Structure formats: structure tokens, C-alpha cells
Amino acid sequence: MGRSTYIGIAAAFAFSSFAFRFFFKPHQHHQPSRLFTVQELSLYNGTDEQLPIFLGILGSVFDVTKGKSHYGVGGAYNHFAGRDASRAFVSGNFTGDGLTDTLRGLSSSEVKSVVEWRDFFLKTYTFVGRLVGRYYDFRGMPTKYLKNAEAKAARGAQLLEKQKREEEKIPNCNSKWSQHEGGEVWCDDGYPRLMQRPLEIALTGKMSKRCVCLKEDELQQSGLEVYEGCDYHAKACKV
Numbered sequence: 551m552g553r554s555t556y557i558g559i560a561a562a563f564a565f566s567s568f569a570f571r572f573f574f575k576p577h578q579h580h581q582p583s584r585l586f587t588v589q590e591l592s593l594y595n596g597t598d599e600q601l602p603i604f605l606g607i608l609g610s611v612f613d614v615t616k617g618k619s620h621y622g623v624g625g626a627y628n629h630f631a632g633r634d635a636s637r638a639f640v641s642g643n644f645t646g647d648g649l650t651d652t653l654r655g656l657s658s659s660e661v662k663s664v665v666e667w668r669d670f671f672l673k674t675y676t677f678v679g680r681l682v683g684r685y686y687d688f689r690g691m692p693t694k695y696l697k698n699a700e701a702k703a704a705r706g707a708q709l710l711e712k713q714k715r716e717e718e719k720i721p722n723c724n725s726k727w728s729q730h731e732g733g734e735v736w737c738d739d740g741y742p743r744l745m746q747r748p749l750e751i752a753l754t755g756k757m758s759k760r761c762v763c764l765k766e767d768e769l770q771q772s773g774l775e776v777y778e779g780c781d782y783h784a785k786a787c788k789v
């Protein structure tokens with residue numbers, strides 16, 4: 551057999567195994583997967599060098615051993631290892647009860663962030679199974695709690711999209727900040743005003759305002775604030 555034939559066969563083989571993996575790789579969510587109890591998952595906390603490091607988020611368990619420098623003992627994210635601390639991905643609270651999988655009271659934009667973290671782990675690490683408890687039942691089926699969380703995240707995404715479209719209609723102010731001079735907002739065209747962000751309460755549970763540039767004939771509408779210490783017709787304001 552000539553050398554080129556051999557190379558041809560090798561290439562064909564490499565391609566077909568690639569194609570096989572590409573086209574037939576089952577989606578990880580639908581793969582029959584290992585079920586963990588909270589106690590089983592806790593063994594994979596990075597303490598035992600012989601064991602891989604596992605982490606749970608929204609009840610999905612991932613092998614994060616390749617990120618040992620972060621998730622292993624002494625790593626900055628070691629508190630995520632061996633447990634499902636879904637809430638801590640957005641609360642940043644790694645102490646005591648902060649390391650919990652409950653999302654109670656989080657806003658839709660926060661729940662959306664947790665779901666995005668799970669997507670990150672799906673892309674970056676290996677899915678190994680499901681944690682039986684809040685998010686998956688003893689058969690490994692998604693619970694109502696998981697479905698509600700995913701629905702809330704989807705609502706958050708819709709609201710954010712709507713907010714973005716609404717806000718594109720009215721331009722933001724330019725802004726800059728320096729330690730020496732402090733903050734300043736200004737408009738190239740129009741006048742700076744503080745305006746309520748109407749969807750913010752639904753999204754984050756908090757009030758929020760942004761600086762917008764309005765034309766002369768738009769300055770009469772309600773709900774606008776002139777910056778403190780700034781003239782009605784000033785184009786720039788210290789903040």
C-alpha cells in the first residue's frame with residue numbers, strides 16, 4: 551500500500567470519527583446520567599486528591615477537576631466544590647447559609663445570571679450527573695422548582711431585552727470620572743436629565759435612574775430630575 555493511500559485512509563478515518571462525534575453526540579441534558587445525593591456530592595470537594603472535583607449548580611453536577619487551581623483546596627472558588635451553592639454565584643456570599651441552592655427572593659435578572667452560570671459550566675466543563683433534591687427528583691426528573699427558576703430567568707431575559715429597546719430610543723449622557731476631578735455627565739446634543747428606568751423594579755426589585763440627553767421640547771415631561779447644582783439649560787453637570 552502506497553504512502554498516500556495510507557494517509558488517505560487515515561484522514562478518512564479521522565474525519566468519520568469526528569463526524570460521528572459531531573453528529574451523534576447526545577445532548578448532555580438528555581443523556582441518562584448519574585444521580586447524586588447531597589452526601590455523595592460532598593465527597594468530591596477537592597480534599598481527596600484521588601477523587602475528581604465536582605460542583606453542582608441548579609442541580610446539574612459538573613466535573614471541574616481541570617479547574618483545580620480555582621476549585622481545589624486553597625482555590626478562590628473552593629467553596630463551590632462538593633455542593634450546590636447556586637445562590638452564591640450571584641450573592642457572592644460564601645459564608646454559612648450563603649452557600650445554599652435556594653434562589654428564594656432573588657430578582658429575575660439574578661436568576662437569569664445563575665442560569666447563565668450553568669450554561670458556562672455546560673460549555674466549559676464536563677456534565678456528570680444530577681443532584682437529587684431541590685432541582686431534580688429521585689428519578690432525575692426536573693422539579694417544579696427548576697422549571698420555575700428557568701421560567702423566571704426567561705422572563706428576566708425578556709424584560710432586559712425590552713428595557714434595552716426602550717432605552718435605545720433615548721440616548722444616554724456621556725460620562726467620565728476621575729479621582730482628581732470627580733464625575734461629570736454631558737450631552738453633545740440636548741440637556742442631561744435623570745430619568746427613572748421603569749422596568750428596573752420588575753427586573754431587579756430596585757429603583758434605578760439613568761442620565762439621558764433630551765431636547766428642549768422634551769424637558770417638560772414628568773419624572774425627570776435636573777442634576778443638583780446644575781442649571782436648567784446646562785449641557786454638562788458635575789455629579
Ligand SMILES: *[C@@H]1O[C@H](CO)[C@@H](O)[C@H](O)[C@H]1NC(C)=O
Binds near residue numbers: 597
Ligand atoms: C470533603 O471530602 C472528603 C472526602 O473526599 C470528606 O471526607 C469530607 O467530609 C468532605 N468535607 C465536607 C465538608 O463535606
Ligand SMILES: *[C@@H]1O[C@H](CO)[C@@H](O)[C@H](O)[C@H]1NC(C)=O
Binds near residue numbers: 643644645646647
Ligand atoms: C451571608 O449569609 C449569611 C446567612 O444567610 C448572613 O448571616 C450574612 O449576613 C450574609 N453576609 C453578607 C455579606 O451578605
